[in-house]
Amino acid sequence: MKRPIGVIDSGVGGLTVAHEIMRQIPKERLIYLGDTLRCPYGPRTKEEVNKFTWELVEFLLEKNIKMLVVACNTATAFTLEELQSKLNIPVIGVIQPGARAAINFTQNNHIGVIGTEGTIRSNAYNKALQSINEDIQVSALACPLFVPMVEQGTLKGEVAERVIKESLIPLNNNKKIDTLILGCTHYPLLKDTIQRVVGEHITIVSSSEETARETSIILDVHDLLNQGNPVYDHQFYTTGDVGIFTKIAQGIFNSSIDNLQAVRIEKAVI
Incomplete structure (x- = not known):
């Protein structure tokens, strides 16, 4: 075919x-x-x-x-x-595949999700994760500055790191998260910088x-x-x-x- x-x-x-x-x-x-x-x-x-x-x-x-x-x-x-x-x-x-991958990685059932305002507002990841395992605790955060940054080709460097660090402050305050879903297909292009900001102890999951x-x-x-x-x-x-x-x-x-x-x-x- x-x-x-x-x-x-x-x-x-x-x-x-x-x-x-x-x-x-x-x-x-x-x-x-x-x-x-x-x-x-x-x-x-x-x-x-x-x-x-x-x-x-x-x-x-x-x-x-x-x-x-x-x-x-x-x-x-x-x-x-x-x-x-x-x-x-x-x-x-891309949501259901990403949710399944995150559940395979988490050790403590505390999963973070970052995405666009629309994705986070829809609660789609919360529903997908908890439909598989109702014990999953989800911390979701909208990061509206990430997509425009990627679309402009700003993928690394001082500007990218500053924007990511400031955007993820609420998430970094949650010490229980052990797995983070990149709930937007633009975000893997920022994965290395996101990993540095959240720390190596957190497993980053892309749905790709x-x-x-x-x-x-x-x-x-x-x-x-x-x-x-x-x-x-x-x-x-x-x-x-x-x-x-x-x-x-x-x-x-x-x-x-x-x-x-x-x-x-x-x-x-x-």
């Missing part, structure tokens, strides 16, 4: 998920669409996120995708159930690896895996600045990416 996997995100953060999917199931072809023009989604209303997400989805459906990965925590929190109910292809998000693993399993279950030769003509689309997108993508993939285009997303009819 050589049809592509579609991956959407509010910006460049979902590239961390795309990269992991490409690593784990290298025969598959990906089409990635990042809505960098309207990023971040975190401060937006549920209605706005729903509208924007459907516009991204409609664009990818025109590309005949066989599966959709919602590589944005805010979009996952607000739209996943609706997407799953309305689309006739498999759809997964777990989401890629789940993608592989679901494709297999639905008999959608590409059994032929690898397909390497991945396509990348951004609604915003190609230069910044390219710079960040090169940092994630350790090489330049081909087939990158800026696109305008037309209004979708839901």
Whole structure:
């Protein structure tokens, strides 16, 4: 089944998920669409996120995708159930895989979650974690400055460290947390600095690896895996600045990416 996997995100953060999917199931072809023009989604209303997400989805459906990965925590929190109910292809998000990974790591059932305002406001991680283990204690914190910083390409250095340190003060005051979920796919790009700020005693969990693993399993279950030769003509689309997108993508993939285009997303009819 050589049809592509579609991956959407509010910006460049979902590239961390795309990269992991490409690593784990290298025969598959990906089409990635990042809505960098309207990023971040975190401060937006549920209605706005729903509208924007459907516009991204409609664009990818025109590309005949066989599966959709919602590589944005805010979009996952607000739209996943609706997407799953309305689309006739498999759809997964990044919250449930991240929650499962964190539960595997925690030793004392105290888990921290950092994410956008929308993701934290939705309580999606609290629900996901406690649906698996009701004894889990969750400390959630919105970090609204992180996504704009990543989208501008500020991934390390004095500015990044200062912003992260100040943002995580409430979390660092909680001495019980032993596991921290990066509840936004942009945040793994700041992982090294976040680790320094919170300390090595805290295990940091990104949903990227777990989401890629789940993608592989679901494709297999639905008999959608590409059994032929690898397909390497991945396509990348951004609604915003190609230069910044390219710079960040090169940092994630350790090489330049081909087939990158800026696109305008037309209004979708839901």
